[in-house]
Amino acid sequence: MLKIKNLHVNAAGRPVLKGLSLEMKAGEVHAIMGPNGSGKSTLSYVLAGRDGYEVTDGTVEFMGQDLLSMEPEDRAALGLFLAFQYPVEIPGVSTTTFLKTALNAIRKKRGEKELEPAAFLKLQKQKIQQLGMDPEMMKRGVNVGFSGGEKKRNEVLQMAMLAPKLAIMDETDSGLDIDALKVVSEGVNALRGPETSFLVITHYQRLLDYIKPDIVHVLANGKIQKTGGPELALLLEEKGYADFYDATEAA
Amino acid sequence: MSNAAIAPETLETIKALDKYEAGFVTDIESDFAPKGLSEDIIRFISAKKNEPDWMLESRLTAYRHWLTLPEPEWANVSFPPVDYQDAYYYAAPKTAAAPKSLDELDPKLLETYKKLGIPLREQEMLNGIAVDAVFDSVSVVTTFREKLHSAGVIFCSISEAVQKYPDMIKKYMGSVVPYTDNKHACLNAAVFTDGTFVYIPEGVRCPMELSTYFRINEAKTGQFERTLIVAEKKSYVSYLEGCTAPKRDENQMHAAVVELIAMDDAEIKYSTVQNWYPGDENGKGGIYNFVTKRGICKGARSRISWTQVETGSAITWKYPSCVLLGDDSVGEFYSVALTNNYQQADTGTKMIHIGKNTRSRIIAKGISAGKSNSTYRGLVRIAQKAENARNYTQCDSLLIGDLCGAHTVPYIENKNPTATLEHEATTSKISDKTLFYCRQRGIPEEEALTLIVNGFCKEVLQHLPMEFAVEAQKLVAISLEGSVG
Numbered sequence: 175m176l177k178i179k180n181l182h183v184n185a186a187g188r189p190v191l192k193g194l195s196l197e198m199k200a201g202e203v204h205a206i207m208g209p210n211g212s213g214k215s216t217l218s219y220v221l222a223g224r225d226g227y228e229v230t231d232g233t234v235e236f237m238g239q240d241l242l243s244m245e246p247e248d249r250a251a252l253g254l255f256l257a258f259q260y261p262v263e264i265p266g267v268s269t270t271t272f273l274k275t276a277l278n279a280i281r282k283k284r285g286e287k288e289l290e291p292a293a294f295l296k297l298q299k300q301k302i303q304q305l306g307m308d309p310e311m312m313k314r315g316v317n318v319g320f321s322g323g324e325k326k327r328n329e330v331l332q333m334a335m336l337a338p339k340l341a342i343m344d345e346t347d348s349g350l351d352i353d354a355l356k357v358v359s360e361g362v363n364a365l366r367g368p369e370t371s372f373l374v375i376t377h378y379q380r381l382l383d384y385i386k387p388d389i390v391h392v393l394a395n396g397k398i399q400k401t402g403g404p405e406l407a408l409l410l411e412e413k414g415y416a417d418f419y420d421a422t423e424a425a
Numbered sequence: 426m427s428n429a430a431i432a433p434e435t436l437e438t439i440k441a442l443d444k445y446e447a448g449f450v451t452d453i454e455s456d457f458a459p460k461g462l463s464e465d466i467i468r469f470i471s472a473k474k475n476e477p478d479w480m481l482e483s484r485l486t487a488y489r490h491w492l493t494l495p496e497p498e499w500a501n502v503s504f505p506p507v508d509y510q511d512a513y514y515y516a517a518p519k520t521a522a523a524p525k526s527l528d529e530l531d532p533k534l535l536e537t538y539k540k541l542g543i544p545l546r547e548q549e550m551l552n553g554i555a556v557d558a559v560f561d562s563v564s565v566v567t568t569f570r571e572k573l574h575s576a577g578v579i580f581c582s583i584s585e586a587v588q589k590y591p592d593m594i595k596k597y598m599g600s601v602v603p604y605t606d607n608k609h610a611c612l613n614a615a616v617f618t619d620g621t622f623v624y625i626p627e628g629v630r631c632p633m634e635l636s637t638y639f640r641i642n643e644a645k646t647g648q649f650e651r652t653l654i655v656a657e658k659k660s661y662v663s664y665l666e667g668c669t670a671p672k673r674d675e676n677q678m679h680a681a682v683v684e685l686i687a688m689d690d691a692e693i694k695y696s697t698v699q700n701w702y703p704g705d706e707n708g709k710g711g712i713y714n715f716v717t718k719r720g721i722c723k724g725a726r727s728r729i730s731w732t733q734v735e736t737g738s739a740i741t742w743k744y745p746s747c748v749l750l751g752d753d754s755v756g757e758f759y760s761v762a763l764t765n766n767y768q769q770a771d772t773g774t775k776m777i778h779i780g781k782n783t784r785s786r787i788i789a790k791g792i793s794a795g796k797s798n799s800t801y802r803g804l805v806r807i808a809q810k811a812e813n814a815r816n817y818t819q820c821d822s823l824l825i826g827d828l829c830g831a832h833t834v835p836y837i838e839n840k841n842p843t844a845t846l847e848h849e850a851t852t853s854k855i856s857d858k859t860l861f862y863c864r865q866r867g868i869p870e871e872e873a874l875t876l877i878v879n880g881f882c883k884e885v886l887q888h889l890p891m892e893f894a895v896e897a898q899k900l901v902a903i904s905l906e907g908s909v910g
Contacts (some may be wrong), residue, residue: 222861223859223864224861225861243867245864246861246864246865247864247865247867247868249865250864250867251867258862258865261862262858262859264862264863264876264877265880265881266860266879266880266884267876267877267879267880267883271876272863272866272876275868275872275876276866276867276868277864279866279867279868279869279872280866280867283867332866335553348589
């Protein structure tokens with residue numbers, strides 16, 4: 175489903191990713207853990223197609239297509255979703271309007287019919303209930319005046335509505351207290367299925383107590399340094415990332 | 426559903442449109458005044474309109490005063506000196522000389538308005554809006570006259586009002602904006618050719634929305650229209666105006682004067698969707714929109730509300746204002762000014778508090794894209810006797826790209842210590858991050874930009890009547906085309 179081969183990326187002229195390779199199958203949950211500055215956020219932005227990153231080498235194949243040649247909105251239509259670490263606020267545009275515009279834009283790109291307003295509202299209502307959100311929030315501007323936890327929950331709601339093939343979660347746990355973390359994780363777990371894959375990017379193992387990964391990668395110095403099962407996350411929690419710095423420095 | 430929700434069909438329509446779909450010319454034979462400006466020209470216009478002597482005298486007085494006035498230069502706009510002799514001050518379709526009924530109207534004119542989305546045949550109008558259609562220098566038709574007449578409402582062209590209601594015209598015209606007010610208003614007082622007169626009798630709630638649709642057609646022609654609305658005690662009227670012009674390389678002048686008068690407990694809502702030709706992407710051509718609009722809340726508890734969406738014109742220079750004379754009267758100003766390419770806008774309002782417990786509210790949203798320049802200029806004046814006056818002002822500027830400018834110039838003059846004045850201002854830029862966020866959700870860039878800008882304007886757009894709100898959202902989208910990527 176996702177094949178990243180030898181990806182090299184410069185940000186602001188400096189190399190950040192230096193030969194990253196990663197392969198994911200449909201339905202898998204992968205975690206990428208790494209220290210600050212290891213290139214975690216860069217990876218998520220490059221996959222989603224944000225400007226300002228220069229791919230100098232390597233390829234990314236998603237759903238059998240060359241991901242890197244596509245516009246961000248086309249990647250979204252193909253089923254790629256990025257849950258932002260810092261979701262933006264859009265004053266005056268209600269979450270309902272925003273979601274409806276997004277969902278219909280994606281459906282249109284896929285050659286599907288746009289959803290009738292009633293069908294849309296029904297779907298939204300169902301997802302809101304699942305996530306235990308306040309329906310009133312849907313009338314407010316996107317993320318305007320939302321708490322940190324509400325913003326992240328809103329990301330998960332959008333994910334649920336757009337039903338992606340691959341959801342990349344960029345430090346979704348940052349700034350969340352334990353209760354909010356639980357709610358967000360439950361929302362994500364409800365979306366797990368044979369057709370939906372997750373790439374969970376995090377600094378801390380804590381999130382992985384709630385979203386259980388199939389595979390854990392350690393990203394340091396722009397490369398995957400080690401790949402293993404869930405036990406790898408626990409090991410990192412115990413020992414930290416120091417070993418990987420040493421390994422890369424020596425290399 | 427909120428007003429800011431943009432139906433996908435709307436976006437489809439927008440894509441199918443040329444950037445300025447009103448930019449066509451109607452091929453119709455016109456009657457012109459000789460080119461240039463002089464007392465003879467003014468006599469010519471007055472004679473064309475078969476005016477009484479007092480009207481001609483009033484025009485000539487204004488003209489003589491105009492000659493003494495220097496060009497105002499204080500606004501944050503720049504343009505080469507206007508050659509007043511290089512323009513026509515009167516142009517009218519030959520066929521429009523007399524007819525005032527739809528059956529007599531030149532089919533070319535009907536077709537023109539239809540093309541602009543303004544069907545004039547009453548049976549074709551679904552939304553019950555009465556229209557006064559002003560084509561270059563003349564009002565060509567006014568719809569729904571009978572229906573309005575039975576409610577006691579007068580809705581006719583100003584030329585007709587001069588003939589039929591001279592006492593009211595003498596009493597009210599120039600009472601809010603005197604010819605001495607400013608250079609452009611003075612010129613209008615001398616050469617105005619048509620416009621709309623509305624009179625709502627005491628206790629009457631106007632049964633339908635009234636509107637005027639201004640169309641400039643001929644080249645090198647200035648349009649100088651005059652609108653006068655009088656709302657008697659406890660009456661209510663909602664009035665809309667729209668405007669378009671063909672695409673031309675040379676600039677054309679539009680210097681209108683609008684006067685509103687609200688008596689005790691009366692309410693006037695005045696909405697404008699201004700879509701004059703803005704010039705091309707290199708700043709060539711476009712309308713100079715130099716307009717004086719002012720309303721007086723003469724009676725106690727009266728209310729005047731201005732809502733404007735200004736997307737067109739090469740230069741927009743106007744300050745729809747309220748003089749709050751009656752105690753407990755209320756003035757409101759809601760504005761969206763959008764400039765793109767080389768457009769310039771210096772717009773805002775004046776709220777003059779004279780009566781006690783007068784309140785005013787100003788919400789101004791400026792959007793600048795391309796190499797355009799937008800200024801909010803607003804005056805809040807609290808006179809000595811205006812006990813407990815209140816004003817709330819909010820002006821927000823949104824910048825798109827790195828080459829445009831946004832300026833905010835608020836003036837506050839307070840002579841009464843009991844006044845409460847609030848002023849909030851923000852300037853923001855549509856960040857790459859916000860656009861990327863939308864695109865990540867599958868929304869293409871131009872659609873995302875439209876969504877964000879309409880969200881930014883929502884507070885203002887929701888004050889427009891429904892049909893105009895939809896129109897305004899489309900205009901915002903069209904006007905922003907090409908401002909990203």
